[in-house]
Amino acid sequence: MPTYSHSRLSAYENCPLKYRFAYVDRVKLERMPESIEAFMGKRVHETLEKLYSDRMLSKEDTMDELLDFYDGVWGKNWSDDVQIVRKDLTVENYHETGRRCVADYYRRYAPFDQGRTLKLEAPVYINIDGYRLMGYIDRLDLTGDGRYEIHDYKTSRSLPEQQYFDGDRQLALYQIGVRNMWKDAEKVDLVWHYLVYDREMRSCRSPECLERLKASVVGVIQQIEAAEKEYDFPASESGLCNWCEYRSLCPTCKHEAAVGNLPANEFLDDDGVKLVNYYAKLYEEKKEYNERMDARLELLREAIIDYAKREGVEVIRGSDRKLKVKIETKAKFPGKGDDEREALELLLKSAGAWDNLSTLDTFALARALKNDTLDPALISNLRKFITTEESCRITLSYLKGDDE
Template identity: 30%
Template structure:
C-alpha cells in the first residue's frame, strides 16, 4: 500500500471516514479551518523563502496575506472578518518573534516517501513536512505548523503519530542520521499561542515508531481484506464533511418521515429521550440520597441502615485509573 500520514491518521480517527476518503474516494469540500490553515502555511513559506534576496518585512507578510485571502471561502461575513483578523494577528506575532533570526533552513514544504516493511509487504509512507532546519548544534529539526486553538500536553507530543512519521521520512532522506546514531528534533509550532513544543527522537524512537506504524498498517490491510470500516463517533465528527452519508449521522439529515412497523422513528426517539431524562433525574436523586446515607454512617460509625421496607449497606469498591496514551504504548 501507498499511504500518506493523513490516511494513517484518518484511519486511526475513524475507519469509516478513511473508507469514504481513501477507498471510495468521495470528494469533500475543504473546511474553513483547512482553508485558513493552508493560507497561513503559504504565508510562512513566503516569509522563510530562502531564494528571496531580502527577507520580507512585516508589511510584506501582511500584504501577502491580504492578497491571497478569498472572502468567498467563508459564507458567514462575521466569521470571515474574524478569521482574517486572526490570521493578521498570528502573522504579526510570528514576525515579531522570528524576524531577524538566522535560520539554517534545509527544506520548506518538502514531500517525502519512506518504505516500511511489514510481514511480506513493502508499504510506502508519504507526507509533506512544513520545514526542516539545521540547528546551531548540528541537529536536524522537523517543524510542523499548527493553527489549532488547543495545545496538547508534552507527553502527547512525545508520542505524536505525525512527528513519528516525519522522523521516518527524514531518516529515509538522510540515512547517515541513522548510521551516525544522531538524534533529530521534532517540533509542533502552535501559531495561535506562539509556542513550539519539541521532542527529541533517537534511533530507538525510530524503531518504536516503525513498529507502531506497522501495527497500524496491518489493521488497515485487514480492514481492506474484510471490507470492514466501522465508524468511530467522537468530538471530531463535528468537523467531518461526510456526516450526511455516515451511518452514525445520516439519519439526522433525513427530512422525510421514516416509519418502522407503522411507528414514526423520530417520535419514538423523542419518547425515549424523555424517559431517559426521567431516569437521569431519578439517578441523580438516588445519588444525593446515597451521599446522605454515607455521611450519616460516617457520623454514627455504622455500615448498615434499616427501615420497615428493608436495609441499606455500604460497600467499599476500589477503582483504578489508567493513562490511556501510556497504556496504549505498552500494549502496542
C-alpha cells in the same frame, strides 16, 4: 502496495468506514465548502513559506512586505463559498488573526538566523518494514553539525499540553524519513509553532521511541490490510462525525443528515422521526409506570413486614401463593471511613483476633459474633462498636399443588 500517510492511518483509527469511503471505494463527493479556519491557515502558511523561500535566495523581507503579501493572497483566494461556522466572528476577525500570527512570528524570530533552511513544503518518504509512507514537511532546517529541525505551523485555536507533542506520530514519522534522507542526522528536533498563541512547542524522540512507533504503525497497517481482505469496515461514532464529509452515506449519520435541516413541518412528517418519537413516548411511559409500581411494591413490602411482626408469623398464605418472610437482626460494625474504624482495628489486633479476620471483614466479624466463636472478653469490648440493623427477605412461591 499503497503509500500510507499519517492522515490515512488516522482515518482508519477514527472510523474504518470513513477509511473505506475515502481510500477503498474512493467515493467522489461534491466539493465541500472550505472553512474560514482552513482558509486562514493556508494564507499564513503561504506567507511564512515566502519568508523562508526568499531567504534561501538571499532576499530579506520586512514585516510590512510580508503583511502586504498576506493581504494579497487573502484577497486573491477569497470566495463567498468559504464557510464561517461561528456566528460571533466575522471575516475581518479571522483576517486580523492571521495578520497577528504573521507579525508575532516575525518579531519572535527576526533576523531568522536560527538555522539554514533546507526544504519548504517538501515531501518526505518513510520506509518501515517494507511499507511505504509519505508526508509533507512545512520547513526543514539544519541548525548545526548533525542537528536538524522539523517545523510545523499551526493556526489552531487550541494549544495541547506537552504530552500531546511527546506522543505525536506525524512529525515523529517525518523524523524517521529525515534520518533516512541524511545519514548525518544524529539529532532531529520536532518543533510546532502555535501561531495564534505565539508559542513554540518542542519534542525529541529517542531511538527506542522510534522503534516503538514503527511497530505501532505496522500494527495499524496490518489491521487495515486485514479489513480490506474481509471488506470489513464498521462505522465508529464519535464527535468527529459532525464534521465528516461522508455523513450522507454513513448508516449511523445518513438519516440525521437527511432530516436535520428540514423545516419543522417536513421534519415531523418523516417516517423515521415519527417512529423514534413514538418509541421515546412509550419508553418514558413504561419508565414512569415502573417507578410508580416500585413505589407501590415498597409500601406493600413494609405492610407485609409489619403484619408478620404483629402476628408473629413467617409464612403468609394467599389464594394460590404464599409469602415467606424472613426477618433478621444483624450486628453491624463500623465500616471503612467511619470514625470508630481505627479504634476497632486496634482492639482486634490487641486481642489477637486480627489474623482470623484478615483486613477486618466486618461481615466475617458479625458472623463470628453470631456463631459465638469469639473470646467472651473480646465480645464485651466489641459491644461499644456494635449497632444493629434489620434485614428482611420476602419470597413469593406457589402453594404446594398450585404450581402444576
